[in-house]
Amino acid sequence: MTTIQTKLHYHFDHVGSYLRPDHLKAAREDFLNGNISREALLEIQHDEIKKVVDEQVKVGLPAVTDGEFNRSWWHLDFLGQLGGFEFYEQEDSYKFHGANTRTTNVRLTGKVHANLAHPFFDDFTYLKSIVPEGVEVKQTIPSPTLVINRDHRSDLWSKYYDSWTDFLDDLAQAYHDTLQHFYDLGARYIQLDDTTWAYLIAQLNANEDNPDERAKYEKLAEDDVYVINKALAGLPDDLKLSTHICRGNFKSTYLFEGGYQPIAKYLGQLNYDGFFLEYDDARSGDFKPLTDIWNGRENVEIVLGLLTSKSADLENENDVIARIHDAQQYVPVENLALSTQCGFSSTEEGNVLTIPDQWQKLALVKKIADEQLA
Secondary structure, eight states: OOOOOOSOOOSBOOOSOOOOOHHHHHHHHHHHTTSSOHHHHHHHHHHHHHHHHHHHHHHTOSEEOOTTTTOSBTTHHHHTTSEEEEEEEOSSOOEETTEEOOOEEEEEEEEEEOOTTOHHHHHHHHHHHHSOTTSEEOEEEEOGGGGSSSTTTTTTHHHHOSSHHHHHHHHHHHHHHHHHHHHHTTOOEEEEEEOHHHHHHHHHHHTTTOHHHHHHHHHHHHHHHHHHHHHHTTOOTTOEEEEEEOOOOBTTBOSOOOOSHHHHHHHTTSOOSEEEEEOSSGGGOOSTTHHHHHTTOTTOEEEEEEEOSSOSOOOOHHHHHHHHHHHTTTSOGGGEEEEESSOSOSBTTOOSSOHHHHHHHHHHHHHHHHHHTO
C-alpha cells in the first residue's frame, strides 16, 4: 500500500467524548448544589480524566482526549465562556427524536473575542501533562458555525455590530486566536465539532421546491465556509485540524437525517485536514458525496464513522469491511480512517450503553482498522 502522508493519517481514531463515571457526575451535581468546592470537583475530575486517558492508550488510540469530562455539554460549555457570550435558560429544550434535553443556551452580550482565560486552556494543560510519550493529545471544541443563525445564539448581532460581515469577522478572529493559543500551549491536533451541516442537509432537503427558502440556507452554508476558513487561515503548518460532522447525539437519539449530497460541495471547500463523517445507518445516505467532500485533496483524510456509538451491539466485521471497500470507490484507501460515528457522551447524560461497552466497541474499530487500513 502506498502511504500518503496526511497531517493526520491515524487509521484508527475517535471523535472524543466518553461516558462519564457516576462518581464524576455526582461530584458535578454536588458542586452545582454548593456541597463541594471547585477545587474538590477538579481533583475528582482530574482523577477520572487520568483513568479515561489510560483506557484510551490501552485500547490503542494514537491520539487521546480528556473524554470531555471537563464539561456538561459538548458545545455550550465552550461557547458560553467565549468572549462576548453568556449562558441563559431558554423556554424550550432542543428537539431530539424521542428525547428532550435541558434548556441551557448561550447568547451575545457584546463584541465577540477570544477569552485567553477560558478554562479549557487549563484543562488542556492538565491533559497534556498526563498523556504518555508517543501518544498525541487531541483537543475538541465546537465549531464557530454553532453561533451563526443557530438556536438564537446570534439573534442580537445587530445590537453590537454595524454589519453581519463585521460579526462574522470577529467570530472568525476569536476562533483563530483561540486555536493559536491552544497551539502555543502545545496542541498539535484540534477537532472542531459541528452539527450545523446536518441541520443544513435537513433544511435544504425540506426546501428543495422552495427556491427563496433554499437560497437562505445556501447563504448560511456560504457564511459557514467563510467563517471557518477565515478562522483557520494563517495558523501554524504543523497544527492538524479536523472536523466532526455530527447529526446530534443525546441519550442515543439524534437531531437530523439525510445524505451528504446537499452540503458536499461546501465541505469540499473547507480547509480542514480531516473529516469525521457519520455513516452508521441508512439515515446517513450513500458514499457518493465523498467525491466532492474529499475533493481530490491528497493530504485530506476521511474518517468513516461506520460503527455506532449509540448502541452496545457490535457490528458484523464483514459488513463493515464491505462498506470500507465501497467507500474506496470514491476516496483512496490511503486517505481513509475508521471511527465510531460520534462520541459516547456528547452531553454528560451519555448514550445508552455501559463504560465496558464503549471500550469493547473501540476494540472492534481498532481490529478492523488494523486489518483494512493500516
